[in-house]
Amino acid sequence: MSVGPRALLALPLLFLAGLVVAPLVRLVWEGLVPGSGAWAALSLAGGEPLTLWGVWQDPHLRFRLLWSLAQAGISTGLTLLLGLPVAWVLARYRFAGREWALRLLMLPFVVPTLVAALGVLALWGPSGVWSGALGLSLEDSPALLLVGNLFFNLCLVVRAGVDALAQVSASRLAAARTLGATPWRAFWRVEWPAIRLPVASALCLVFLYCFAGMGLALVLGGQRWATAEVEIYTLVAHELRLADASVLALWTLVLGGSVTAVYAVLANRLAHPRRADGVLPRPATRPHQRVVVVVALGVLGMVSVAPLVGTVGWALADVPALWRVWTAPDTLAALWNTLRFSAMALAVATVLGVCQGLAVFHWNQRPEISRNGDFSDSKDSFIKKRQSRFFLFFLFDKLIASRSGPPARLGVLVRASTLLPFVVSPVVVAFGLLLLYPGHTASLWLLVAAYALLAYPFVGQHVAHALDAMPPQWQQAARTLGASPWRVFWRVTLPLMVPALRRGMAFAAATALGEFAVSLFLSRPEWTTLTTLIYQHLGRPGADNLHAAHALSLLLMLLALGVFLLLDAAGAATVPPRASKGPHA
């Protein structure tokens, strides 16, 4: 490997080492070794220190962990039950507005967590539209959190299902029908076996997101149905029981890591080239076909659109009050903080992401070429990369399957390192930073760095994905036409990389705009952002505060929508790499 890619890689690796690896090591140390720094804080708060297994003997903490697992499991099951039929309808039928419906599936990827939470409250909260109409309040029930989880994750399963169903062999399906299979039997015997692995891996991601998310659980779960992530925040911010929080964080890491391992095993079996004879959607012309299309769109609308409409409705119910909230000094200050933190984080994330994307591409490329001495010999690997349905699939596939020597495996490890911020929840990252850098917890650089940490993998992944998908012939052709490597980068690689870069930056910006968990842990009072301001209003009594929260939520949603439109302008009708949405902070 030449010096250039090494230098490019040094920056993101140092960043990861300082902001993820070192805090995690510190966190594990705190959890496992009594007498370290956090135990001293414990003595201030009083109480007995927890052992590693003590979590399971403490009824309160045991419930938090078990509830975290249960709500994630139930949400995963619900997304499968609702998402698979909707995916089938979207994959198999063509109808007016289908493209819009497919684009709509990206909406939860850019909507901030708190906006979704407010949307769910607008429908099902104490004075919610639907709870009022049905006389059924979900307040203080676990259902609120489940509905919030569905909002975010239904689209992920539907999108994975649509992609997987599009890959089912049309000829095999036709053969099954001509051999006497009814549509249902054909689904069960031909389609389901073909899609179950991608769907299962999407469900693993749903489970991880539900298990490790904090924002929804904090707002919708309340005290009674708080998850382990919320409990960690409570232990740190309100009870100063850092040692107990460390042990709990360790267990969330272990449990989340186990699901990640299952995901890795599934991913290893999924990297296959795209089928050329995939099933094309047919027009929904018969009445029953139209009915199922309407029902599918209805489900999608109720779960993923209605909460957003609900929050808009709440905010616009009193326009003068909305305007007062929007123009209040604390809102303007929060808006300014949100924008400047996001802009700074985006700048850092772009530099880091581009460096990482370019470096891992070069690193990964070299062993294959030098070993076989032929670009065409690496074609299969190239196709695998390009056709990987999920970005993580490719990574784990390469990691496990690669036996072509240390450099190749190292390249895969380097690439996998990009995903560390996705695997570790924002709460754990923020808590680890708090433990490792106690003297800098209210410093701007740490806050921006933490924002950038959560945002830059989007840029890195999109850039690396675009480079993977770029046929090597383009660069080769440019070289044979007289362009030096630098000129090839400038005239061919960079222009072709720009759309993916824009897309990655848009996702990174959306992440930074809606960031919540890190802001709660590392922010100063005067650094209130829109998300933390919404949370402050939610914590105060009275209808005015609830309305103010909705008004701020609308403002945040408009900002996010701007990012969504930016995405759309970049021509990103495709879903981002599947692992690209980290746990909802």
Add this chain to the structure above:
Amino acid sequence: MLEVTGLCKRYWPAPDEPASQPSAPRWLAHQLSLQVAAGETVAVLGASGSGKSTLLAMLAGLEAPEAGTVCVDGDDVTHWPPERRRFALMFQDFALFPHLTVQDNVAFARIEQGCRKAQARQEAVAMLARFGLADRALSPVTQLSGGEQQRVALARALLSAPRLLLLDEPFSALDADLRQQLRLDFSAHIRSAGMACVLVTHDEAEARAMGQRGYRLVGGQLQALW
């Protein structure tokens, strides 16, 4: 004049390749020698995986041979980078740059040679006119048919005034009628440009139609056919 002497290159199967593949390295080029005079087209036939594309990649400088030399007009270019050799390689899938217009694709090499963009574009349009594509100069390449893309790729290669033209199965992506028509068209253009040309293909009819001499690549060595 191209002179290739004693070129060697092996293919090393990856350990995770299917068991049906031979595990020992296989010669893609073994003491391979070849001479091509200016204005001459030499065709190299071979089965899939025989090493035809690797041979072209070694000539173009995209792959380093394990042994042997590649000389052109007396210069030993074996260790020269691709951009310094001035060998134009035409790919099976044309490898046109999708972010550039037709004229900018054709002008690509001239700009790399230091020509001003406006001048390079003028030359590109003139070259396109020779291929009957002047009216498509400002079109995105993605809007061209397969045959048009093929001609743009050749125009791009010819405008770079290469010392050697390398054609990697140039007509494999086209239908039979178009393939036959373009063979004649290409042969005429290459002859008029007076450059040495190496064509690799698995289609013997194509090889005979275009090549003054023909070889078959077997076990890394060239066997003369005509």
